Amino acid sequence: MSSVYQGPGQNSQFPQGPNYPVDPMAAGPAPAPVAKEKNTIGLVALVCAVIGFIFACVPGALIIGWILLPIAFILSLVGLFARGKKKGMALAALILSIVGTLVGFIVFFTVIGNAVDESFNAEPTIAPADPANQLSDQPASDADKNNDAAGGAGDSRENPLPLGTAISGSDWTATVNSVDLDATEAVIAANPFNDAPGEGQKYILADVTLTYTGDDPQGSTPWASIDYVTIDGTTISSTDNIAVAPNQLDTLTTLYGGGSVSGNIPLLVPADTADQGVLAVEPDMFTKKKFVAVK
Structure with missing residues (x-):
């Protein structure tokens, strides 16, 4: 019976040679796993993303966020x-960076929406034409309390401005001088x-004066809107x-600084509740409407 030579580090149970398996006990220790290195680019991307996210939430600094967030996105990849x-x-x-970009868009469109809303709903200037024509005979302190409760004079149908009040926007002033509540025959x-x-209806006439207060050397045509709001909110x-009214208000004329036009609408x-409604007056298309009493 032949024997197998056992050299140093060899086990007799595992014959050695090119046609025999290697003795596992003779193999060296497994190599230690290589530790991953610090990701400097990832760190820079994270810093940019954090700073960009913060600025994306600030309406006045959106542009900084929009610069940093794309940089953070690219570096993160x-x-x-x-x-x-x-x-x-x-x-x-x-x-x-992705979440910050979405937040930035939300903030941006919110800011734009608010700006557009403010542009088309600018608060008008109110100037009573006749100081004696006030909302009520109450003492000033009581009237102020009622106005505050109703949201300010002219801001609601429950607290309309008196006839003769001048309502001014950026370029136009509208004044409802009087209202004829029984003008069917005249119309x-x-x-x-x-x-x-029709049955249950009648005409009323609103006598209105529109004044151009702008400074366009080419002049401008009136953009005022005078509507009637019924007691039930229609x-x-x-x-x-x-209908063509007697002394119809001419809204096609061109007026220059200080010029005015008057007429009926x-x-x-x-018919039954004509005196219970109010007029909704907008001196121009960019100004918030005010409510004016009809009597």
Whole structure:
């Protein structure tokens, strides 16, 4: 029986040679795992993402956030694909840059929406034409309390401004001088083609003065809107009916600084509650409406 030579470090149970397996006991220790290096790019991306996210939430500093967040996004991708580098900070930077961008868009559109809303709903200036024509005979302190409770004079239908109040926007001033609450005969007589009132309706006439206070050397045409709001909250516009009023207000004329035009606006309203409604007055398209009493 042949024997197998046992050299140093060899086990007799595992014959050695090119046709025999290697003795596992003779193999050296397993190599230690290589520690991943610090991801500097991921760290820079995370810092940019954090700072960009903060600025993206500040309306006045959105542009800084929009500069830093894309940079953080790109660097985070580079950090994620770097071999032998830790991925944690790069992944956090990627997520934060995406979320920050979404937040930035939300803040941006919110700011734009508020700016547009303010532009088209600027608070008008109120100037009573006749100081004696006040909202009530109460002492000033009591009247102020009532105005505050109703949200300010003219801001609600429950607390309308008196007739003769000048309502001014940026370029135009509108004043409702008076309202004729029984003008059906006058309107019908003004033009035979005017629509006759339906059952339960009648015409009223709002005598209005529009003044151009702008400084455009080319002048401007009136943009005022005068509507009637019924007691139940329904808006009635002068364009809802076809009628030419006596001394019709000319809204097509061109006025220059300080120029004004006066005339009547016909409105077809419920006959039984005509004196219980109010007028909704907007001196121009960019100014918040104010409510004016009809009597």
